[in-house]
Amino acid sequence: MTVSQIDEEVAKLLKLKAQIGGDEGKHQFTLKTAKGTRDYNPKQMAIRERVFNTIIRCFKRHGAETIDTPVFELKETLTGKYGEDSKLIYDLKDQGGELLSLRYDLTVPFARYLAMNKITNIKRYHIAKVYRRDNPAMTRGRYREFYQCVNDRRILDGMFAVCGVPDDKFRTICSTVDKLDKMSWEDVKSEMVNEKGLSEEAADQIGQYVSMQGGMDLAERLLQDAKMSQSKQACAGLTDMKQLFSYLQLFQVTDKVVFDLSLARGLDYYTGVIYEAILTQNCPVNVSATQNGVDEKAEEGVSVGSVAGGGRYDGLVGMFDPKGRKVPCVGVSIGIERVFSIMEQKAEASARKVRTTETQVMVASAQKNLLNERLRLTAELWNAGIKTEVMYKKNPKLLSQLQHCEDSGIPLVAILGEQELKDGVVKLRTVHSREEVSHTHNSLFTSVWSPSPLVTIPGTLGGC
Amino acid sequence: MTVSQIDEEVAKLLKLKAQIGGDEGKHQFTLKTAKGTRDYNPKQMAIRERVFNTIIRCFKRHGAETIDTPVFELKETLTGKYGEDSKLIYDLKDQGGELLSLRYDLTVPFARYLAMNKITNIKRYHIAKVYRRDNPAMTRGRYREFYQCVNDRRILDGMFAVCGVPDDKFRTICSTVDKLDKMSWEDVKSEMVNEKGLSEEAADQIGQYVSMQGGMDLAERLLQDAKMSQSKQACAGLTDMKQLFSYLQLFQVTDKVVFDLSLARGLDYYTGVIYEAILTQNCPVNVSATQNGVDEKAEEGVSVGSVAGGGRYDGLVGMFDPKGRKVPCVGVSIGIERVFSIMEQKAEASARKVRTTETQVMVASAQKNLLNERLRLTAELWNAGIKTEVMYKKNPKLLSQLQHCEDSGIPLVAILGEQELKDGVVKLRTVHSREEVSHTHNSLFTSVWSPSPLVTIPGTLGGC
Incomplete structure (x- = not known):
C-alpha cells in the first residue's frame, strides 16, 4: 500500500466510526469556535494588553472615567437605534422571562445608562466586546x-x-x-x-x-x-x-x-x-529600486x-428618558481588532520575541532530589513579591531548566546545588550573559529587586 | 388640592399618556438592565480595577499566561459537561447558521481550546464574565x-x-x-x-x-x-x-x-x-461591651x-479530542463578583474617597476670556504625558474650577491669569494645602513630574 492509500483507508474508517458513534459518541463534536469569533493565545494576549494599555493611558491622560454594562440588554433597548443594521443583532433564545439581545455597540447601552442614572455630565471610556452577525473581512497590511x-x-x-x-x-x-x-x-x-x-x-x-x-x-x-x-x-x-x-x-x-x-x-x-x-x-x-544589493519595492x-x-448623538439619551430630556453626547469608537491585527503583524515581522509572562527568576537545581529546596525558595521569592517560576518535575535536568528560560525570556536563574545549600548561598545566573554570582539569601533578594542590568526584562513589543 | 391629590392626578395623567403612546410612543421602554445583570459606575469600576490588579499580580507572580475565548460557543461544545446545571445555560436564538450558547464557565471553553490547539502544557489565567440563568442572592457582609x-x-x-x-x-x-x-x-x-x-x-x-x-x-x-x-x-x-x-x-x-x-x-x-x-x-x-461610651457588639x-x-478535571479535554487523548488539568475559579462586593462595602464604610480618574493637574483660569490659553497649556501637558483636565465652559469661575478639583481628588491646579501670561509664568496650586508657587513653563512640567509631595495622588482604596 502507498502512503496515500493508507491515508484514504484511515479516513474511510474514521468516517465509518463517526457514523456509528465510535468512542461512546463523544467525538462527533465540531472542534471550532463559533463563526466570526476567535480565541486569543498568550502571545496575542500580550500584544492585546499592550494595545489596550496604550489606549487606556490616553483616556486616563484626558481625565476619563470608565464604566461597564452587561453583555446583553433587553431587546427593546436596542430596537429602533440602528436602522438597516438591526438585522445584524444577535438575539438570545426565548427561555422564559425577558427577551434579550447581545449588545451591538457600546453607545446605545451607554445612552440607556445615562438615562437610567440621570447623568448629564460624564467623560467615560468603555472597553468591551460588541456582537454583530456579519462577516468581517479582516484586511491586513x-x-x-x-x-x-x-x-x-x-x-x-x-x-x-x-x-x-x-x-x-x-x-x-x-x-x-x-x-x-x-x-x-x-x-x-x-x-x-x-x-x-x-x-x-x-x-x-x-x-x-x-x-x-x-x-x-x-x-x-x-x-x-x-x-x-x-x-x-x-x-x-x-x-x-x-x-x-x-x-x-x-x-x-x-x-x-x-x-x-x-x-x-x-x-x-x-x-x-x-x-x-x-x-x-x-x-x-x-517601481523597484536597488539598494545595498537588495531589491526594494x-x-x-x-x-x-x-x-x-x-x-x-444628541437625541439618543432622550429616547430612553421618560420625559424625553435630551443629553448631548459625542464620542468615538475604536476598532481594536483592526489595531490589534496590525500590531500582531508588526510583532511577527520583527525579530523581537513577545514575552507572554513577566517571570523574573527561575528557581533551578543542579542536582537531583532538591524538589523541596526548590519549592521552599520559590515560596520565599513569591512572598517577597518576586515573579518566580519553578519546574514541576521532581528531577529536571539543569539544561532543560535553562532552556525553558531561553524559550520564555526569563532573565535570571537561581541555582541550588548540594554545595550551595551547605554554604548557605544561591547561585544567580544571568541568562543572556551566562554570568554567575553567588549570593547569600538576603543579597539574592536585593539583586533580583535592584534596578541593575540584571533585571532588565526585554520589552515585549517595540514601538507601540 | 393637597400635594398627594396632585401626585395622584399626575400619576393618572402619565398613565393615560403612556397608554395612548404619548411622545411618539418612544417612552414605553422599560429602563432597566436585564434580570440578574448590573451596570458598574466609575466608582465601582475603580474598585473592580483594584481587585483585578491584585489578582492579576498574583497570577503573574506565579508565571501564568493569559488567553481569551469568545463569549459564546457552539451549543454542542457545552452539551453534557454540567450535569443538572445545564438548564441554566443561556442559548442564543436560532437566526440561521450555528446553534450557539453563552459560556457557562471558563473551564469548558479552556478544554476546547487545549484540544483544538493540541496544547498539553500551559499555566493560564483567564478573566472574563460567564453567564448563568439563575438568581444569585448576593449575601453581603x-x-x-x-x-x-x-x-x-x-x-x-x-x-x-x-x-x-x-x-x-x-x-x-x-x-x-x-x-x-x-x-x-x-x-x-x-x-x-x-x-x-x-x-x-x-x-x-x-x-x-x-x-x-x-x-x-x-x-x-x-x-x-x-x-x-x-x-x-x-x-x-x-x-x-x-x-x-x-x-x-x-x-x-x-x-x-x-x-x-x-x-x-x-x-x-x-x-x-x-x-x-x-x-x-x-x-x-x-454580647455587648461598652467602650468609650459606645455600645459595641x-x-x-x-x-x-x-x-x-x-x-x-483530567477527562474534560479528552472529550474534545478526536482520539480521546487525555490532558490532565487542575484549576481554580474566583467568584470575583463576591470579592468585589466585599471590597465595595469596605470602601463605603471607609471615610476615604475613591478616585475614579487619575488626573494630576487641572488647568484653570482666574480671569475671563482665557479659553484658548487654557486649551493650549492643556495640550502641552497632554503631549508631555501628564494627566490633565480643563473645564469646557468658556468662562468658568475660579471657585468652581477649584471645587471640581476637591470633588474629584485632582491634587494640582495650574492657574493662568493676565498677569501670569504677561510674566510668562504659571501659578501651581496644591489643592489640599492651598499653597501656590509661580513657575516658568519648564519648571512647571518638572514640578508636576517630580516625585515631590506635590504629586502624591491619594490612593483610591485603603488596604486592598
Whole structure:
C-alpha cells in the first residue's frame, strides 16, 4: 500500500466510526469556535494588553472615567437605534422571562445608562466586546500613518436639501454616499439614480460637493456658497466646523484632520459632527529600486479603511428618558481588532520575541532530589513579591531548566546545588550573559529587586 | 388640592399618556438592565480595577499566561459537561447558521481550546464574565478571613462505595452531600433516604465520614481505616492528599487549609482533588461591651460561602479530542463578583474617597476670556504625558474650577491669569494645602513630574 492509500483507508474508517458513534459518541463534536469569533493565545494576549494599555493611558491622560454594562440588554433597548443594521443583532433564545439581545455597540447601552442614572455630565471610556452577525473581512497590511476625516450630519442634510433630494430620501441617499470609500462616484451616482430614484440633476449637484476636501478654508468658502448658504442646517454645521478647526489649531493637529464632504457614517443616531480615523497602507507598487544589493519595492499610501469612528448623538439619551430630556453626547469608537491585527503583524515581522509572562527568576537545581529546596525558595521569592517560576518535575535536568528560560525570556536563574545549600548561598545566573554570582539569601533578594542590568526584562513589543 | 391629590392626578395623567403612546410612543421602554445583570459606575469600576490588579499580580507572580475565548460557543461544545446545571445555560436564538450558547464557565471553553490547539502544557489565567440563568442572592457582609476546604472526588467515590451506595447513585448522592454547607445533616440524610432511596444504614455510615475534618493526620488515619482502605480509589485520593499537605507544609500554609470530607462541588467534570475558598463573616452576636461610651457588639466568625473553587478535571479535554487523548488539568475559579462586593462595602464604610480618574493637574483660569490659553497649556501637558483636565465652559469661575478639583481628588491646579501670561509664568496650586508657587513653563512640567509631595495622588482604596 502507498502512503496515500493508507491515508484514504484511515479516513474511510474514521468516517465509518463517526457514523456509528465510535468512542461512546463523544467525538462527533465540531472542534471550532463559533463563526466570526476567535480565541486569543498568550502571545496575542500580550500584544492585546499592550494595545489596550496604550489606549487606556490616553483616556486616563484626558481625565476619563470608565464604566461597564452587561453583555446583553433587553431587546427593546436596542430596537429602533440602528436602522438597516438591526438585522445584524444577535438575539438570545426565548427561555422564559425577558427577551434579550447581545449588545451591538457600546453607545446605545451607554445612552440607556445615562438615562437610567440621570447623568448629564460624564467623560467615560468603555472597553468591551460588541456582537454583530456579519462577516468581517479582516484586511491586513502594513500601515504607515493615519488621518481623520470629519463631516457634520447637518452639513450633509443641508447639502441634500439644497441639491433637491426629497426629505424622505435623506437617509437612504446618505447610505449611498457612505459607500464612496469603496465605490467610484459613477457607481454611487448610478445607485442614487437607478436604485433610489433620485433625479440625475440632483445626483450631479451632490457629486460636486462630495468631492470637496479641506479645512477651515473650505468651511469658510461653503458658508459663502450661493446654494449651501441657503440651508440653515448646513450653516449651523459649517459654523461648528469652523470652531472645531480653531480648536484643532490650538492643539496643533490640523495636519491630521480633513474636512471631507463625502463622509456619511452608517448609523442613524448621529446628529452633528461625524468623523473617522483612516489608516494609510503601505502597498508595493511596480517601481523597484536597488539598494545595498537588495531589491526594494517603492511603496505608496493607500487607504485601507477606518480604525475608529464616531460623532455627536444628541437625541439618543432622550429616547430612553421618560420625559424625553435630551443629553448631548459625542464620542468615538475604536476598532481594536483592526489595531490589534496590525500590531500582531508588526510583532511577527520583527525579530523581537513577545514575552507572554513577566517571570523574573527561575528557581533551578543542579542536582537531583532538591524538589523541596526548590519549592521552599520559590515560596520565599513569591512572598517577597518576586515573579518566580519553578519546574514541576521532581528531577529536571539543569539544561532543560535553562532552556525553558531561553524559550520564555526569563532573565535570571537561581541555582541550588548540594554545595550551595551547605554554604548557605544561591547561585544567580544571568541568562543572556551566562554570568554567575553567588549570593547569600538576603543579597539574592536585593539583586533580583535592584534596578541593575540584571533585571532588565526585554520589552515585549517595540514601538507601540 | 393637597400635594398627594396632585401626585395622584399626575400619576393618572402619565398613565393615560403612556397608554395612548404619548411622545411618539418612544417612552414605553422599560429602563432597566436585564434580570440578574448590573451596570458598574466609575466608582465601582475603580474598585473592580483594584481587585483585578491584585489578582492579576498574583497570577503573574506565579508565571501564568493569559488567553481569551469568545463569549459564546457552539451549543454542542457545552452539551453534557454540567450535569443538572445545564438548564441554566443561556442559548442564543436560532437566526440561521450555528446553534450557539453563552459560556457557562471558563473551564469548558479552556478544554476546547487545549484540544483544538493540541496544547498539553500551559499555566493560564483567564478573566472574563460567564453567564448563568439563575438568581444569585448576593449575601453581603463584613468578612474577616478565609480558609480553604479540600477533598478529592476519588475519596468521595471510594467512601460511597464502602458505605454501600450503589454505583448508579454516586453522582446524585454526591449532589446531596454538596448541600451540607446550607443544610443540617438531618435534612441531608432525609433527602438521601426519602428522596434518593438510599438505605438508612448507608446514609449513617456516610454521616460518620462527612463530619470529619483535618489535615495530613486525617489522610493518614483514613488510609488505615478498615473500611476506607478497602477502596483503591479512596487510597489513591488519600495518598495524593498526603502529598498535597507535604507541599502545603513547604509553602507554610497548612493553617489555611482543611481536608474536609463533606466537600463535594456540584460540577460533573472533576476527577481528583477539589477545593473551595470560604470566607468567614463577622456577625454581631448578643454580647455587648461598652467602650468609650459606645455600645459595641462582639463579633463571631460565621461562614458565608465560597469565593473561589475548583479542582482537577483530567477527562474534560479528552472529550474534545478526536482520539480521546487525555490532558490532565487542575484549576481554580474566583467568584470575583463576591470579592468585589466585599471590597465595595469596605470602601463605603471607609471615610476615604475613591478616585475614579487619575488626573494630576487641572488647568484653570482666574480671569475671563482665557479659553484658548487654557486649551493650549492643556495640550502641552497632554503631549508631555501628564494627566490633565480643563473645564469646557468658556468662562468658568475660579471657585468652581477649584471645587471640581476637591470633588474629584485632582491634587494640582495650574492657574493662568493676565498677569501670569504677561510674566510668562504659571501659578501651581496644591489643592489640599492651598499653597501656590509661580513657575516658568519648564519648571512647571518638572514640578508636576517630580516625585515631590506635590504629586502624591491619594490612593483610591485603603488596604486592598
